[in-house]
Amino acid sequence: MQRYFAKGKKDDSIILYDTDLHHIKNVMRYKVGDTIEVVYEKIVYLCRITSLEPFLLETIKEYNNDSEMNIDLTIAISLVNEQKMDLILQKLTELGVSKIIPVKTERSIVKLDANKEIKKINRWQTICKEASEQSKRVKIPQVMPIVTIEELSKIKNEMKLICSLDEKSQLLSNYLRIDINEILFVIGPEGGFTILEEKKLLENGFLPVSLGKRIMRVETAAIYAASIINYIYEG
Numbered sequence: 001m002q003r004y005f006a007k008g009k010k011d012d013s014i015i016l017y018d019t020d021l022h023h024i025k026n027v028m029r030y031k032v033g034d035t036i037e038v039v040y041e042k043i044v045y046l047c048r049i050t051s052l053e054p055f056l057l058e059t060i061k062e063y064n065n066d067s068e069m070n071i072d073l074t075i076a077i078s079l080v081n082e083q084k085m086d087l088i089l090q091k092l093t094e095l096g097v098s099k100i101i102p103v104k105t106e107r108s109i110v111k112l113d114a115n116k117e118i119k120k121i122n123r124w125q126t127i128c129k130e131a132s133e134q135s136k137r138v139k140i141p142q143v144m145p146i147v148t149i150e151e152l153s154k155i156k157n158e159m160k161l162i163c164s165l166d167e168k169s170q171l172l173s174n175y176l177r178i179d180i181n182e183i184l185f186v187i188g189p190e191g192g193f194t195i196l197e198e199k200k201l202l203e204n205g206f207l208p209v210s211l212g213k214r215i216m217r218v219e220t221a222a223i224y225a226a227s228i229i230n231y232i233y234e235g
Contacts, residue, residue, distance in 0.1 A: 006040040069096040071233040072182040076101035078189035079110040093131035095226040153204040157184035164208035
């Protein structure tokens with residue numbers, strides 16, 4: 001059954017986004033009497049379409065169907081090209097990530113000016129919304145504004161990890177404990193962080209982590225790390 005996230009709820013009326021109304025009417029071609037799921041504030045509503053013009057829904061029942069992890073996982077990732085970023089956003093959403101932070105680094109392939117940044121973030125947020133609907137989540141990951149290494153280093157979190165190529169780095173599994181409530185995991189660009197960038201993060205409480213013996217692409221590292229954490233903290 002198709003799931004949508006509501007824009008709001010007034011009295012007994014659930015309000016959907018215009019883009020979702022277009023999808024319901026013109027893509028899915030739903031008719032009066034068809035049912036859909038709508039999520040609002042983590043509550044899932046089973047709704048029946050009672051009118052298309054104007055669009056009206058009747059709530060049949062509501063239920064809690066929490067499919068979220070038992071941990072607040074934030075992935076900070078260096079800017080990559082559009083195709084890779086789309087894949088990363090989709091898969092991290094499916095794997096239960098709570099927030100995604102795009103990071104400017106010296107070796108970032110993509111450079112965005114202020115005018116393009118807002119449009120990109122809005123587009124990325126839409127990708128996360130659609131992936132959340134597809135994967136039956138009750139929460140949409142938040143795509144944060146793009147940050148620098150300096151800004152990233154100042155973010156507070158219970159556990160802060162950085163994907164490192166340093167031979168002294170410990171495996172990710174060595175850091176994961178059931179009593180942890182939140183993790184910030186940082187992944188650099190192709191070729192890794194510069195020495196100064198990694199030094200800045202390590203000086204501000206980030207711990208170096210190895211993902212194993214092989215060198216992974218950015219998108220692979222993001223999915224791999226999120227998969228391990230998802231397995232440990234699956235809700």
